[in-house]
Amino acid sequence: MTRTRAFSGALTGAALLALSLALTACGSSEDFVQEKTVERIATEQLTNAVGVTPEDLDCPGDLEGKVGTEMTCVLTSEGEKYDAIITVDDVTGGRVRFNIDVPPNATE
Template structure:
């Protein structure tokens, strides 16, 4: 099992994550956002053992942003993650994921 190296995360940009918007709301459920961000980041840097934590649902509007936190097994840092909605088509929202400089540890 591979884990992330701290330096390999900073500046990572995963483009084009796509999720379905909830039926009764114009947002993507928090759990779906977190899971997709984890999947996209793992694919981008080739590692495991990461956890993305977001404050709530992601509003499905172009240019909407949300700040989340990324933690990685074996790394005491917390990385800020910015999600930006790039497109909304029917019940699908696309968003980019960018990892910033770590805080802590």
């Protein structure tokens, strides 16, 4: 089984209806987290959680450091694209903490 196939299988498996991770963007400001930082941290945490590195994670821009802010990134695994929904849940002391949810269904 290829690494990307394992990732895709983990996302669509019955045990994982949605992958939720709490991530902290260290070194970010309370105003925003740079797009590349969000992508890097989310990719690292997804890899740690699933055991497979996604082919790509593309976010549309910087993440505003405001509780409740949400943006949808596109995660690619084995050629399939998935929504990766990033939501800010805490901003404290110059750190922005966010969750990532990856629903198991590929997007069109």
